[in-house]
Amino acid sequence: MKSSKKTNTTKTVKGEQTKALILSTALEMLHERGYEATTMRAIAEQAGVSLGNAYHYFGSKDHLIQAFYHRIHEDHLQASLPALEKESSLKARLLAVMRLKIETLEPYHEFAGVLFQTAADPHSPLNPFAHASAPVRRDSVKLFEQLVEQTKARIPNDLRAELPYLLWLYHMGIVLFWIHDSSRQRARTYRLIDQTVDLLDKLISLASNPLMRPVRKRALKLVEELRDLETEEAQAN
Amino acid sequence: MKSSKKTNTTKTVKGEQTKALILSTALEMLHERGYEATTMRAIAEQAGVSLGNAYHYFGSKDHLIQAFYHRIHEDHLQASLPALEKESSLKARLLAVMRLKIETLEPYHEFAGVLFQTAADPHSPLNPFAHASAPVRRDSVKLFEQLVEQTKARIPNDLRAELPYLLWLYHMGIVLFWIHDSSRQRARTYRLIDQTVDLLDKLISLASNPLMRPVRKRALKLVEELRDLETEEAQAN
DNA sequence: AATATTTTTTGAACTCGTTCAAAAAAGTTC
DNA sequence: GAACTTTTTTGAACGAGTTCAAAAAATATT
Numbered sequence: 001m002k003s004s005k006k007t008n009t010t011k012t013v014k015g016e017q018t019k020a021l022i023l024s025t026a027l028e029m030l031h032e033r034g035y036e037a038t039t040m041r042a043i044a045e046q047a048g049v050s051l052g053n054a055y056h057y058f059g060s061k062d063h064l065i066q067a068f069y070h071r072i073h074e075d076h077l078q079a080s081l082p083a084l085e086k087e088s089s090l091k092a093r094l095l096a097v098m099r100l101k102i103e104t105l106e107p108y109h110e111f112a113g114v115l116f117q118t119a120a121d122p123h124s125p126l127n128p129f130a131h132a133s134a135p136v137r138r139d140s141v142k143l144f145e146q147l148v149e150q151t152k153a154r155i156p157n158d159l160r161a162e163l164p165y166l167l168w169l170y171h172m173g174i175v176l177f178w179i180h181d182s183s184r185q186r187a188r189t190y191r192l193i194d195q196t197v198d199l200l201d202k203l204i205s206l207a208s209n210p211l212m213r214p215v216r217k218r219a220l221k222l223v224e225e226l227r228d229l230e231t232e233e234a235q236a237n
Numbered sequence: 238m239k240s241s242k243k244t245n246t247t248k249t250v251k252g253e254q255t256k257a258l259i260l261s262t263a264l265e266m267l268h269e270r271g272y273e274a275t276t277m278r279a280i281a282e283q284a285g286v287s288l289g290n291a292y293h294y295f296g297s298k299d300h301l302i303q304a305f306y307h308r309i310h311e312d313h314l315q316a317s318l319p320a321l322e323k324e325s326s327l328k329a330r331l332l333a334v335m336r337l338k339i340e341t342l343e344p345y346h347e348f349a350g351v352l353f354q355t356a357a358d359p360h361s362p363l364n365p366f367a368h369a370s371a372p373v374r375r376d377s378v379k380l381f382e383q384l385v386e387q388t389k390a391r392i393p394n395d396l397r398a399e400l401p402y403l404l405w406l407y408h409m410g411i412v413l414f415w416i417h418d419s420s421r422q423r424a425r426t427y428r429l430i431d432q433t434v435d436l437l438d439k440l441i442s443l444a445s446n447p448l449m450r451p452v453r454k455r456a457l458k459l460v461e462e463l464r465d466l467e468t469e470e471a472q473a474n
Numbered sequence: 475a476a477t478a479t480t481t482t483t484t485g486a487a488c489t490c491g492t493t494c495a496a497a498a499a500a501g502t503t504c
Numbered sequence: 505g506a507a508c509t510t511t512t513t514t515g516a517a518c519g520a521g522t523t524c525a526a527a528a529a530a531t532a533t534t
Contacts, residue, residue, distance in 0.1 A: 018483090053484070
């Protein structure tokens with residue numbers, strides 16, 4: 001579980017094909033059989049390739065999972081774009097994006113826990129704050145930037161600047177809740193989204209009130225602290 | 238990593254001794270060599286006992302780690318009691334308790350990540366919301382109950398009732414930050430604690446304002462949602 | 475085309491967590 | 505104290521992730 005060996009870049013057409021084959025096989029198996037059943041041996045066998053060969057292209061099972069993250073984010077992004085077109089208020093946009101996130105994630109509920117398990121280790125390349133997942137994370141925050149942009153709500157600039165990142169954090173929290181949610185149809189998570197989006201909208205109004213300026217400044221300074229930690233993390237990995 | 242087999246209760250003096258020996262050996266090795274190096278084989282060998290025997294008393298490596306959690310909480314609790322005696326304001330108490338938490342945790346920084354990694358899997362018995370860790374968690378929340386009790390600050394009852402749990406959640410957040418913090422002397426975490434405690438104190442005052450009642454009610458309803466999820470989790474495991 | 479170099483691929487081996495049947499030891503019953 | 509039951513202990517085995525030296529195939533060089 002330690003391996004941070006980087007996945008070998010391919011130098012050959014043949015290699016390219018093999019790598020792609022292994023990846024697509026892995027994604028499919030992860031989807032259909034879950035994490036535990038998708039052993040490296042099974043992937044290799046299914047792809048008609050030796051075990052060692054799979055390791056030649058993907059330094060560890062984790063690296064294969066990384067690719068899976070990426071796929072999920074792509075799907076969510078594609079699903080979200082039309083909603084951002086259609087809705088204009090921040091609240092409506094956020095609500096739509098969050099619901100779509102859960103819908104996108106839903107097929108993988110069973111083994112999402114395992115994913116987030118490996119992702120929680122600060123030394124894991126899968127940790128959402130680590131260097132390896134920086135691209136996916138950046139893209140993910142970018143989605144919330146789009147969401148905040150061109151919203152006419154009166155939001156002070158200091159808050160507006162941090163809002164995308166704050167919403168990203170919020171979204172991670174919801175995903176965490178969803179992982180633990182075993183209610184029918186994930187009703188609980190959807191309810192939580194409804195309530196939190198509502199609350200967030202109110203809190204943003206509140207925080208935008210000039211009287212709140214001191215508290216707001218103080219809170220935003222904390223967020224800055226968080227971000228500093230991230231960049232430091234990214235360098236370490 | 239699946240095993241939820243319960244650890245066998247011992248029925249014999251000899252067994253009791255063996256179990257204790259294995260546990261203390263494991264704790265020592267975890268402390269001195271970290272998580273990865275502390276293999277079940279190494280523990281067994283060091284304790285002068287067969288591998289199978291270790292598994293007879295502890296259903297999995299995770300069970301051994303659970304014991305480790307427990308130890309840490311005990312240490313923190315003992316360190317905190319005098320501080321609660323001495324300080325009377327909520328702010329001062331919280332500050333002291335949080336700092337002591339980090340001090341208690343500090344020797345284990347290196348492999349804390351791995352601990353929290355396994356703890357993040359909803360199916361793991363180590364997950365802080367799962368049934369297996371309920372005792373430790375309850376004790377942990379209890380500490381914050383004591384902290385809130387006998388505080389003369391004017392806090393509405395609805396908030397006061399949820400405050401211990403909220404502070405526990407907050408404390409988990411700080412621990413998460415600490416895990417990722419590689420600054421010298423963990424300066425960042427301590428700074429964060431100073432700032433957040435300050436902010437929390439102000440937020441509690443704010444939330445206690447009668448004008449805030451509707452927002453507060455709404456927010457507390459969310460917390461209730463969270464707790465519901467927990468009890469449901471606990472039943473599932 | 476022959477040779478040298480690089481890349482891909484293999485298969486065996488190693489480690490570690492975990493399981494299990496059966497041997498050894500301890501405790502119980504008569 | 506002998507026969508039994510229960511508990512403890514062992515050691516071998518399995519499955520999974522990972523590593524690595526060396527064979528095979530592809531590519532580059534002369």
